[in-house]
Amino acid sequence: MAQNRLLYVYKTAINAGLFVNLQYNLKEKFGVMINFKKFNSIISLTSYFTSDEKCKQVIVESRWGVGNEQDVVCPYCGKHHCKMSKNGRFHCTECNKNFSCLVGTIFENTKLPLIKWFLAMYFISSHKKGISSHQLSRDLSVTQSTAWYMLQKVRLLYPQTDADVFDGTVECDEVYIGGKEKWKHKSMRTPKTQGRSTKTKTPVFGMMERSTFTNSKGEVEPITYVHAFVVENTNRATLQPIIQQFVADGSRVITDELSAYNGLAELGYTHAVVAHGAEEYANGDVFTNSIEGFWSHFRRMIVGCYHDVSDEHLQQYIDEAVYRWNTRKMSESERFAHMFDKSIGLVRKWSEIRVGLEAA
Numbered sequence: 188m189a190q191n192r193l194l195y196v197y198k199t200a201i202n203a204g205l206f207v208n209l210q211y212n213l214k215e216k217f218g219v220m221i222n223f224k225k226f227n228s229i230i231s232l233t234s235y236f237t238s239d240e241k242c243k244q245v246i247v248e249s250r251w252g253v254g255n256e257q258d259v260v261c262p263y264c265g266k267h268h269c270k271m272s273k274n275g276r277f278h279c280t281e282c283n284k285n286f287s288c289l290v291g292t293i294f295e296n297t298k299l300p301l302i303k304w305f306l307a308m309y310f311i312s313s314h315k316k317g318i319s320s321h322q323l324s325r326d327l328s329v330t331q332s333t334a335w336y337m338l339q340k341v342r343l344l345y346p347q348t349d350a351d352v353f354d355g356t357v358e359c360d361e362v363y364i365g366g367k368e369k370w371k372h373k374s375m376r377t378p379k380t381q382g383r384s385t386k387t388k389t390p391v392f393g394m395m396e397r398s399t400f401t402n403s404k405g406e407v408e409p410i411t412y413v414h415a416f417v418v419e420n421t422n423r424a425t426l427q428p429i430i431q432q433f434v435a436d437g438s439r440v441i442t443d444e445l446s447a448y449n450g451l452a453e454l455g456y457t458h459a460v461v462a463h464g465a466e467e468y469a470n471g472d473v474f475t476n477s478i479e480g481f482w483s484h485f486r487r488m489i490v491g492c493y494h495d496v497s498d499e500h501l502q503q504y505i506d507e508a509v510y511r512w513n514t515r516k517m518s519e520s521e522r523f524a525h526m527f528d529k530s531i532g533l534v535r536k537w538s539e540i541r542v543g544l545e546a547a
């Protein structure tokens with residue numbers, strides 16, 4: 188039961204004001220007393236989570252509830268009401284396995300103190316442009332390779348597979364990431380690689396919903412949400428199924444003149460086109476400037492922090508940038524609560540997601 192709430196996504200959470208603190212439905216369901224709202228600084232984290240036991244207690248309560256309401260579910264066979272044994276681990280009478288509260292979380296099998304993981308999640312989510320493994324290793328006093336490993340683990344929390352379906356007005360756009368062609372000597376350049384080419388650059392496709400939310404003062408504020416994915420190419424056959432997967436029927440879709448977007452009207456969308464070729468960048472509210480804002484945010488993150496990103500890891504960095512963008516109206520403590528929530532849930536690997544995308 189507790190795991191269902193892990194599927195909360197930004198839009199739902201923000202609209203419902205759910206993440207004001209992690210208590211949202213935990214309190215209703217389990218009467219959990221710990222309030223994540225207080226975790227708004229490193230000091231507040233370190234002074235609360237003073238031992239591994241304390242960290243584990245919060246993990247147990249968040250996963251399975253407290254007191255009479257507690258229902259420990261075996262992560263191996265799904266049996267309910269498992270009991271704690273003397274050593275603090277749990278025992279399943281069905282499959283006869285012992286397990287700790289860390290099984291199935293990103294902390295499983297870790298040898299590090301859990302507070303270092305909690306701090307890592309806090310640092311990673313609060314640095315607007317990302318954090319390098321060098322910086323994280325200094326902040327946590329761990330080796331750089333440990334910091335790199337932690338960053339990789341935390342990035343597993345970002346995938347967009349549980350993403351919302353967008354509606355209303357949605358900007359779609361594509362960019363090409365990478366490619367050092369312009370720095371190469373002329374004779375070394377791959378022919379015809381300027382502009383839209385997938386020979387040396389990786390195409391990335393993004394969709395952005397223009398939306399609003401009600402802030403803590405009760406005022407309605409504009410907000411945008413984004414999804415972005417590495418794609419094989421920017422053909423119609425590639426892009427349109429993704430639009431169909433992530434943009435609700437009947438929405439208004441704004442794109443540039445790329446022919447891959449032809450025929451969106453037949454799919455049930457209202458299609459508005461910005462004529463970039465005619466040097467038209469905005470016609471009333473027909474523009475793609477919002478999503479271009481996201482691309483430049485992403486480029487800054489890559490340039491400022493991660494420098495060279497291999498194609499293999501590109502989607503992970505995109506997921507991270509998407510996460511930052513979609514949670515940027517959250518406070519530090521809200522974002523930490525959101526990440527904590529994900530950290531104790533099912534961790535999906537990028538390979539699994541890629542399979543899902545290709546099938547789409």
Ligand SMILES: [Zn+2]
Nearest residue numbers: 261264279282
């Ligand atoms: Zn079991």
